[in-house]
Amino acid sequence: MATEQAGWTTLSRTSTGIAVDMQRLTQPDGSSMTLVRFLAGHVTFNLHIGSQEPPTGNAAIGPESGPTISTTEAPNVLACFNGGFKVHDHPGGIVTWGQHLTAVEPGLGTFVIDAAGHGTVGVWGYGLPTLQNPALNVRQNLQPLVTQGQINPKVDNVFAWGATFGGGKRVARSALGEDAFGNIIYVASMSTVPGDLARVLVAAGVVNAMQLDINPATLQMATAPWPGGPLSAQIPGQQHPSNRCQIGSTRDFVVALAAPATAPAVPAAPPTVASTPVARHPGSSIAGGGVSDA
Numbered sequence: 001m002a003t004e005q006a007g008w009t010t011l012s013r014t015s016t017g018i019a020v021d022m023q024r025l026t027q028p029d030g031s032s033m034t035l036v037r038f039l040a041g042h043v044t045f046n047l048h049i050g051s052q053e054p055p056t057g058n059a060a061i062g063p064e065s066g067p068t069i070s071t072t073e074a075p076n077v078l079a080c081f082n083g084g085f086k087v088h089d090h091p092g093g094i095v096t097w098g099q100h101l102t103a104v105e106p107g108l109g110t111f112v113i114d115a116a117g118h119g120t121v122g123v124w125g126y127g128l129p130t131l132q133n134p135a136l137n138v139r140q141n142l143q144p145l146v147t148q149g150q151i152n153p154k155v156d157n158v159f160a161w162g163a164t165f166g167g168g169k170r171v172a173r174s175a176l177g178e179d180a181f182g183n184i185i186y187v188a189s190m191s192t193v194p195g196d197l198a199r200v201l202v203a204a205g206v207v208n209a210m211q212l213d214i215n216p217a218t219l220q221m222a223t224a225p226w227p228g229g230p231l232s233a234q235i236p237g238q239q240h241p242s243n244r245c246q247i248g249s250t251r252d253f254v255v256a257l258a259a260p261a262t263a264p265a266v267p268a269a270p271p272t273v274a275s276t277p278v279a280r281h282p283g284s285s286i287a288g289g290g291v292s293d294a
Contacts, residue, residue, distance in 0.1 A: 008037065011223045011234070012078045014258040016042050020078055020223055022234060025200065029170065031191035032236050033200060036079070036221055040182035043078060044117025044259050047137035049096055050251040054087045059099040065137075068248045069255055075228040076257040080245035081186050082174060082213045082220040083252035084141030085162060092140025093124075094252070104135075109144035109210025111176055113137040117257065121178040121208045123147055139252070145175055146209035151198045161194045162214050169193055172216040172237075177201040177209030186212075188219050190237040213251075220244055220253065227258040 004010055004018065012020035019042035023035045038045075049056060051067040063070040069077055085091035093104030104110075106125030113119050114133045122128040123144050129135040142161060145152055154160045164171045174188035175197040185204055187197055194211060201209045213219065222231040222242040231242040245253050 011036065012225060012227075012229075014042055014078070014227055015261050016259070019043050019258060020256070022223075023204075027189065027192065027196065029191060031170075031189055033187060033189040033192060033196070034221065034235050035200065035204060036081070036186045036223065036234060037204075038079070038119075038184040038186075038256055040184075042259050043184070044257045045113045045119040045137075045184070046073065046117060046255050046257065047083070047096060047111075047113055047139055048245070048249070048253050048255060049094075049101070050083075050249045050253070052250040054094050054101050054252060056101060059096065059101055061096065065096045067250070069245050073255060073257060074246075077224060077228055077231070077255060078258055079223040079256040080220065080231070080253050081222075081256075082218055083139055083254060084212050085214075086251075089162065091142055093138055094140070095135060095138035098136055104138055104140060107143070108140045109142060109208075111139045111210065111254070113254075117259070119178075119184050121176055121184065121210060123208070139254070141210055141212055144208065145194065145198045145211050146177060146202060146206060149202065149207045151195070151202060155195045155198050156193075158193055161211055165215055171214060172219050173197055173214045174212040174219050174221075175201060175209055176212055177204075177206030179205040180207055181205070186221060188212075188221060188235050188238075190216060190219070190235065218251065220249075 008021040008023050010018050011022050021037050025033045049061050092108040094101040110124040110128055111121050112128055112135050115136050158169045170191045172190045173192050177185045217239050219235055219238050220240045221234045224231050233242040
């Protein structure tokens, strides 16, 4: 993608072109929703395990998967973003470099990273994993939000998507999806409901999506303008500093890296999300509460 797509703002460039771009929408309650898109062929991913979550048991956690970005990753870092729920919330399986920290479960929303760093969002047991995409790193988090372009029918039951502090419905939430072109799209807001996340992702062309972490103290998205450049926070109101992944995180996170210059060019651009308010679903006007659970 040599030039910016209408409606998207470039966040990161590499020698192969635009690697990460962003769109910010305004929701009906005035809060913002941020979409960050990682363009296929320009970005690879790696899952890091936090110093406290998830528990590692007897697994060997090396520098490439520990609570800080490694020295070998640092020159290529384009972004880092939050993972999913704590293990005691039963979000599903977590695998780091082939080591199962918790059991992977069929039917759950899953982010798989293969040995080449290619990321895929889907449903475990239904196309994931495949022989072409062996599961090296896996992060699951609840039931899928979107499957084959269809929003989960339970999406408007906010209590099916994790407990919130104070019992609020509109709280800080994040999600991750993949579009038909292989681009990975992260979305987050400090005040939203699962249905709004799903609808915005589908409007952006996402075919499969999963919810990530929720509540104010967990959301994290920081991007660099070039590989290894200074990281800047991208979610208005996020509590974590932009360098959280560099100084050490207690929770798991995903780092996005510049792909090798020989990576294939990104396919044709997906549709643009219209810069219009996100439609509410019944009951979405209830204000979300929230205290830190970091």
